[in-house]
Every structure is written in C-alpha cells, then in structure tokens.
Amino acid sequence: xxxxxxxxxxxxxxxxxxxxxxxxxxxxxxxxxxxxxxxxxxxxxxxxxxxxxxxxxxxxxxxxxxxxxxxxxxxxxxxxxxxxxxxxxxxxxxxxxxxxxxxxxxxxxxxxxxxxxxxxxxxxxxxxxxxxxxxxxxxx
Amino acid sequence: xxxxxxxxxxxxxxxxxxxxxxxxxxxxxxxxxxxxxxxxxxxxxxxxxxxxxxxxxxxxxxxxxxxxxxxxxxxxxxxxxxxxxxxxxxxxxxxxxxxxxxxxxxxxxxxxxxxxxxxxxxxxxxxxxxxxxxxxxxxxxxxxxxxxxxxxxxxxxxxxxxxxxxxxxxxxxxxxxxxxxxxxxxxxxxxxxxxxxxxxxxxxxxxxxxxxxxxxxxxxxxxxxxxxxxxxxxxxxxxxxxxxxxxxxxxxxxxxxxxxxxxxxxxxxxxxxxxxxxxxxxxxxxxxxxxxxxxxxxxxxxxxxxxxxxxxxxxxxxxxxxx
Ligand code: SF4
Ligand code: SF4
Ligand code: SF4
Ligand code: FES
Numbered sequence: 218x219x220x221x222x223x224x225x226x227x228x229x230x231x232x233x234x235x236x237x238x239x240x241x242x243x244x245x246x247x248x249x250x251x252x253x254x255x256x257x258x259x260x261x262x263x264x265x266x267x268x269x270x271x272x273x274x275x276x277x278x279x280x281x282x283x284x285x286x287x288x289x290x291x292x293x294x295x296x297x298x299x300x301x302x303x304x305x306x307x308x309x310x311x312x313x314x315x316x317x318x319x320x321x322x323x324x325x326x327x328x329x330x331x332x333x334x335x336x337x338x339x340x341x342x343x344x345x346x347x348x349x350x351x352x353x354x355x356x357x
Numbered sequence: 358x359x360x361x362x363x364x365x366x367x368x369x370x371x372x373x374x375x376x377x378x379x380x381x382x383x384x385x386x387x388x389x390x391x392x393x394x395x396x397x398x399x400x401x402x403x404x405x406x407x408x409x410x411x412x413x414x415x416x417x418x419x420x421x422x423x424x425x426x427x428x429x430x431x432x433x434x435x436x437x438x439x440x441x442x443x444x445x446x447x448x449x450x451x452x453x454x455x456x457x458x459x460x461x462x463x464x465x466x467x468x469x470x471x472x473x474x475x476x477x478x479x480x481x482x483x484x485x486x487x488x489x490x491x492x493x494x495x496x497x498x499x500x501x502x503x504x505x506x507x508x509x510x511x512x513x514x515x516x517x518x519x520x521x522x523x524x525x526x527x528x529x530x531x532x533x534x535x536x537x538x539x540x541x542x543x544x545x546x547x548x549x550x551x552x553x554x555x556x557x558x559x560x561x562x563x564x565x566x567x568x569x570x571x572x573x574x575x576x577x578x579x580x581x582x583x584x585x586x587x588x589x590x591x592x593x594x595x596x597x598x599x600x601x602x603x604x605x606x607x608x609x610x611x612x613x614x615x616x617x618x619x620x621x622x623x624x625x626x627x628x629x630x631x632x633x634x635x636x637x638x639x640x641x642x643x644x645x646x647x648x649x650x651x652x653x654x655x656x657x658x659x660x661x662x663x664x665x666x667x668x669x670x671x672x673x674x675x676x677x678x679x680x
Contacts, residue, residue: 264627268668298642300634302649307630310462310656312673353461353506353670 235325260293370423454665550600
C-alpha cells in the first residue's frame with residue numbers, strides 16, 4: 218500500500234484559517250493529507266503541541282500564521298518565528314528532518330498559496346517516508 | 358511501632374545518589390533508628406537471592422536510584438517492585454533518565470562500538486565486544502544486555518513517589534526520612550519537592566527578560582546580582598522544578614535542569630525552547646538565525662537530564678542509524 222502522509226496543520230484564526238477556507242470555498246484542489254487545527258494565533262503554538270502531534274502519529278506538522286506585521290495580536294507570529302527555528306535545530310539532533318516541520322505565512326486572501334504549501338509539503342514527506350514514532354522502544 | 362523495612366538500589370547510576378544518602382550525616386542514625394535496611398548493594402552485603410526469597414510487599418520502602426539501561430536493571434526493578442509496598446524513584450536518573458539517558462541520542466551498537474573499539478584510548482586490535490552469552494569450557498556465561506533506549510523507572514514499573522535531583526539534596530532526603538518516620542507521605546504519585554520553578558527560588562534580580570546574544574559560561578563574566586539568562590547565559594531555571602534552593606546559581610553557575618520539569622510541564626526541552634526563544638530580541642530572519650546558531654547543542658542542553666522522560670524519549674530510529 219502506498220504511504221499517505223498525515224500532516225497536522227495548526228492555522229491561526231485570523232489569516233491562515235481564512236486562507237484554508239478560501240481554498241475550500243473556491244474549490245481549489247489540494248491534497249487531503251492535512252488535518253487542520255484552528256488556533257487563535259501562531260504565537261499560541263507551544264513546541265510541546267508539535268511534539269505531541271508527532272507522538273500521536275503525525276508525519277509532518279505545518280504551522281501557518283499571518284504575514285509578519287499582520288498578526289492580530291501584533292507580535293504572536295514573531296514569537297513563532299523565533300521559536301520554530303530553535304525547535305527545528307533541536308529536532309534535527311533528534312533525527313527529525315527539517316521538512317517535517319514548516320512555518321509559513323498566509324493571508325486570508327491566499328487560498329491558492331495555502332493549497333500549494335500543503336501539496337508541496339505532502340510530496341516532500343511522501344519522499345521522506347513515515348515518521349514511525351515508537352515511544353522509544355524497539356528492543357525492550 | 359515496628360521498624361520500617363527499607364531497601365536501596367542502584368540501577369544505571371553513578372553512585373552519587375547512594376553517597377547522597379550517606380551525606381545526611383548524623384541523620385543516618387535517625388534512619389537506623391526507624392528502619393532496618395534489608396538490601397543496599399553499595400554498602401551492605403546482601404544478594405539478589407535474598408530479595409528473591411522475600412514475600413511480596415515485604416519491604417516497606419525502596420529507594421531506587423539510576424535509570425533502566427540494561428536487562429539486569431529491568432529485572433531488579435520488577436523484583437523490587439513486587440517486594441516493596443512503596444517504591445520511590447530516587448534521583449534524576451531514576452525519575453527522568455538523567456545523564457545516562459543522553460545515550461538515547463545514540464543506540465547500543467554504536468555505544469558499544471565507540472566504547473570498546475573506536476575510542477582513542479582503546480587497544481583492541483581484534484575488535485572484541487562484550488557478548489550477552491559467551492561459551493566457555495565450563496558452560497555459558499551471561500552478561501546483562503545493553504538496551505538501545507534508556508528508560509525511567511516509571512516507564513518500566515509503577516512508582517509511588519519521585520525525589521529528583523542529581524543527586525537529591527540532603528535537605529530533601531532528611532525531609533523524606535522525617536515523613537517516613539511520621540508516616541506523613543503525600544498523595545501517591547507526588548514528587549517530593551516544591552512545585553514551583555528554580556526561577557522562583559533564585560535570588561538574582563530579574564529586570565527585563567530580553568536577550569540579543571547568547572554567551573557560553575566561559576565567554577562572559579556575569580554581573581553577580583542579575584539573572585544569568587537576562588545576561589545571555591543559558592539557564593534552565595524557567596523550566597526546572599524547584600527544591601534545590603537554586604544551588605548552582607548561588608555557586609555562580611546557571612541551572613542545568615537537573616530537577617526535571619516543574620508540575621504540569623510534560624516536556625522540559627520543548628518548554629525551554631519556548632521560554633528561551635520567546636525572549637530573543639531578534640526581529641528579522643538573519644538575527645534569529647544568528648541566535649539559533651549561538652546555541653550550539655540545544656537538544657543536549659535542554660534535555661540534559663530529562664531525555665527519557667520527554668515526549669519523543671529518544672533520537673528517532675532511522676534506518677541510517679544502524680548502518
Ligand atoms: S541522579 Fe545524578 S547522582 Fe544520582 S545516580 Fe544519577 S547521575 Fe548519579
Ligand atoms: S533564569 Fe536562571 S538566573 Fe534567571 S532567575 Fe531563573 S534561575 Fe535565576
Ligand atoms: S540549580 Fe538546577 S542544576 Fe543546579 S541543583 Fe538546582 S535544579 Fe539542579
Ligand atoms: S493572529 Fe495570525 S499569526 Fe497571530
């Protein structure tokens with residue numbers, strides 16, 4: 218059976234969720250591999266949520282927020298922009314490829330962009346293969 | 358009252374936790390007053406067979422230090438669990454994996470290979486490695502197997518209480534002895550420390566949490582009274598459980614996180630990424646990249662003591678790891 222990546226998408230309520238909505242209402246075709254979780258702001262995404270997503274079986278995690286300067290809460294997306302790169306560096310040390318975690322900005326008018334981000338990420342993760350969270354146990 | 362029947366054990370440990378028990382000085386006499394020690398490999402000559410011969414729940418309290426690294430550690434954890442009414446994970450190795458759980462960035466084959474062959478101090482031209490089973494004329498010899506993944510005690514058997522610290526400080530051990538003597542232990546599952554963070558106990562002044570450059574401890578002589586993190590030195594205080602009285606900070610060093618995550622935090626490393634990156638004074642991508650680069654080893658720094666207890670528990674198994 219071919220591998221269908223599971224991607225968890227954390228989308229901010231004000232811009233990116235709007236983008237996903239627009240992609241839906243304008244019937245833009247894109248991969249059905251994403252499971253969307255609406256959050257108020259990309260700054261609300263605690264790195265713990267991302268690890269939990271991998272623990273629960275995600276093969277990739279996408280975080281989308283408003284473009285820099287447009288965050289509904291002023292600086293939330295800047296906080297995300299500071300946290301995610303440090304988390305990525307740490308995840309790389311833990312054997313988790315860079316492509317499995319993405320941070321992207323999408324305004325509510327960018328339905329097409331959102332769709333292409335999801336398509337692109339799905340293909341990249343398809344190439345990487347499943348995450349295979351084992352709970353640390355393989356031998357004992 | 359009958360004397361308490363006490364056992365102490367070390368699994369994957371450095372021995373420091375056992376020494377910490379001896380460090381309670383004259384309180385050890387109090388311990389001897391209230392308890393008979395039935396098993397303590399570092400100090401007294403008992404054998405595993407003595408424990409195997411006991412009835413289930415015969416031991417009242419077992420202080421178990423060290424992580425679960427080998428098949429022997431696991432076997433004795435299960436044995437002592439069955440024989441003890443109260444099992445206490447004693448020390449950070451037992452609670453969260455501790456320093457030994459840094460092995461979870463590797464695997465048993467690579468560790469064996471490095472320790473016995475690749476490390477420069479080895480002289481092993483035939484590449485001999487320890488074997489679990491070895492045939493000799495007299496029969497088969499057996500050694501414990503080294504696991505790929507170091508685990509906490511609670512990941513192997515149910516545990517009643519947790520006393521973290523590398524090693525647990527004398528004050529908390531005395532407190533535990535007191536509670537045992539008075540039969541005043543808290544609710545099952547409790548960690549026997551305060552619930553706050555090291556920052557809450559830290560005497561340094563916090564003024565403005567905002568950093569524009571990260572320094573390694575040897576690169577900067579910090580102002581003595583000001584929060585180290587605010588001066589750019591990585592300090593794990595914000596995501597570390599209190600109980601030590603900010604001991605390292607009082608000695609001029611940043612907190613390395615040995616008490617593990619505070620109450621309500623599931624993943625100490627993820628929390629540290631969040632607390633430290635959130636106070637970056639970096640507005641654009643270049644500045645952010647520079648500051649990320651300044652933290653040389655985030656996983657080793659933020660999971661120094663709690664790798665096994667983290668959500669991911671270890672470096673992901675990738676096919677490549679085993680080449
Ligand atoms: S917690 Fe620290 S002192 Fe205790 S066994 Fe582990 S490394 Fe040694
Ligand atoms: S970050 Fe470290 S130095 Fe600063 S208040 Fe917390 S424990 Fe103290
Ligand atoms: S300051 Fe941090 S590293 Fe030092 S003893 Fe306390 S918890 Fe452990
Ligand atoms: S509200 Fe969209 S990123 Fe903050």
